[in-house]
Amino acid sequence: MPPEPGLPLIGRAAEEVICHRAGGLVTVGRLLAEATTLAAQLPAAGHAVNLCTDRYRMLLGFVAALLRGHPTLLNADASAHRLQALAGQYPGTYLLADAPVATSLPVIRVGEVEAAAGHIAPPLLPADRIAAIAFTSGSTGQPTAHRKPWGALVAAARAAAERFTLRHGDGPPSSILATVPPQHMYGFETTIMLPLQADVACHAGESFFPSDVLDALAALPPRRWLVTTPLHLRALLAEGRRPVPLAGVISATAPLAPNLAEAVERDWAVPMLEIYGASEAGSMASRRSAREADWLPYPGIRMGVEEVEVPGLGAVPLADAIEPTAGERFRLLGRRADLVKLGGRRASLAELNRLLAEVEGVADGVFLAPEDIESNPAARLSAYVVAPGRSAEDILAALRLRLEPVFLPRPLVLVEALPRDRLGKLTRAALRAMATP
Amino acid sequence: MSAGPMTPTTELPATRLLPEELEVARLIVSALSLEVAPEEIEPEAPLFNEGLGLDSIDALEMALAISKAYNVKLRSDDERNHRIFASLRSLTAHIEKNRAR
Structure with a gap:
């Protein structure tokens, strides 16, 4: 068999919209052209710490680092202490930032970038290339690293796109607004990887407080999706204003209380979907929380009792105890140990x-x-x-x-x-x- | 800075809160169940991280409480956001300026 030629950096056509910015929309072609310019400013070798809070700049920096062959460290902690620790661990660590950072490490400021000329085709990347490294912090803030091969990230994005009907041909293009930072694995999968691999555009601006979120959603074209957490949902419901019509609301990072799930379905008349995931394994399963207790694994994910089999990653230990139910579905029994x-x-x-x-x-x-x-x-x-x-x-x-x-x-x-x-x-x-x- | 004949940095004792600051301090302490007496919050100390030690969970809770009590909506795309959240004093000033009376 011929060797695997690799998986495309962007699995979409050049004219498709990949991001909504305050100043207008950005197409796949434009992103590639700007990333090509930015890539030329990056060091020859190294690891990128992408601190950008603007989601388009995060995306741009991630793509530029990939064009240069560099993994991105998914870290949002800009403290000098943390950045030094990363630099000590990863050779050639440099920062991509859209705001000033107090650091002695090399910083490449991501601002408005000139687009490189001509048509640029997205390259194929080897499936085993480490594209990102996620961190779980634990109680002491001593983070553990989880390496993400490109093949695993692409497989996860394709599985999520299938699950949430975000593929080409599943309907009109989708736009996603997220309240979670793109440096968190959940935010990275939904607002960086999905736009690169599915028929999805992300919203670039920062949206944290209820007013931000509601106004930003209103400015996006339909099919709009809100990607968020139980904490934000609680604040949004308490705010009392009903958002513009949404295609779906997705929650993760913590179990969603049934009353919150029901309130979203009732008050906003929208499917309330929940993802079960972990930084180590990525997203593994989903459910419509107000209607079903059982989780349905993503296509390609195989749940064991103690570990999960993830395409491109292999067996990953589970932090939760699970119980298989009907079909491939399972129920979460709670966290292991303490x-x-x-x-x-x-x-x-x-x-x-x-x-x-x-x-x-x-x-x-x-x-x-x-x-x-x-x-x-x-x-x-x-x-x-x-x-x-x-x-x-x-x-x-x-x-x-x-x-x-x-x-x-x-x-x-x-x-x-x-x-x-x-x-x-x-x-x-x-x-x-x-x-x- | 104006070079007018101003008294140099008027000496309010650092720990004394203005009445409206005390009101906001009470709101924050009760909304976040903080382990501190409202009167003891340093008006100029940072609210987040090293100062009062608040985090992003608190930011949302605080936004909710402030929205309910004063009908002032906090926003993260606000250019002055860092200044607003810099201290109890700056937050109170922002609320006073924007509250619906």
Whole structure:
């Protein structure tokens, strides 16, 4: 058999729209021409950290890096500390940014780029070329890297396009507005990879607050899709304004509470779809949450009990316990072990407890996840701490240096002792009893 | 800077909040269940990251609470956004300027 010739960098025609910017729309041909110019300004070898918050510039930088053969590090953290850590790990790290960054690393500013002349055909990339590296942060902010071969990214985009009817011929072209950053795996898959491989254009501007999102949706042509999170959906519903007609709303990063899913379907008269995914494996399955409890795997995805088989990636361990149901479908039983997920970040309670115990003056202490952590998007952890002579502020200040902010306890309660049993164990019941006096 | 005969940096004690700042501080503390007394928030300290330690989850909660209480809609494409969120003082000033009375 002849060797695999590779997969196209862009699987679309030159005249198709790939992005909606404030100044007008951008076609595939225009993107390629601008990316060709930008690629010529990049170093000969290296790794790109693409910090652009404008989604078109993120896309442009990603394509330029690919044209140059460089992987993009999916990292949105612009702190000097984090950037130095990346530079220490990845040779030739440089930054692509659309705003000033305080750093000693080389920065290529992505602004308005001149288009290169002539027709440029999208190249074929080898399926095993590492195109992006995603990171999961964990409780301490010590990130783990997950390498994404081009073949896996393209397969995932094609599977998502099939699932959500975003392929050519499935209907009119779609436009996607996302409230998640393109440096997050979910945002990257939906607003960078889908526009490159499906009949989809992304919205470029930043949309975070409810007013931004509603106004930006109104400015997009139909079939519009909103790609978001339970946290944003809750804020959007509370805002009370009904969005323009949408083709669908997609949520991921945390389980969507049934009442939110039902409110979206009822108040906005739109299918509320949910994706099950993880940075390690990418998107794996979806469901229409208000109507079905079971998840349907994406085409090509094979769910095992402990791991998932992902096209282009192989077997990836699962963070959740699952139970197969009818057909290929499955149900999520909850997180394995003691994992909690907040604000799209995962941590182990055991690890958090260990870090708490390391704080000077802490004699004993425990983190507690609220009962509604899976359904309340704004849920926070609490902590019960025995620390004679120290104040809650002292301990919080020490934790702030060790933890991702989202895991800081609210509240942190000082107690005289924890309700440990004779074996020194803390039972869930005893902790709950203490938490609700 | 104007070189007029101004008293150089009028000495409000750093911790004293104006009445409207205290009101916004109370709103934030209750909306976000923060572990801090509203009176103790430094008016000029950053709200996010190192200062009050707020994060993006808080930003959305705060936007909701402010929208309900003052009918002021926060926006992320606002050029002055970084300045608005810089401190309790700047946020309060933004609300006061835009609130529906």
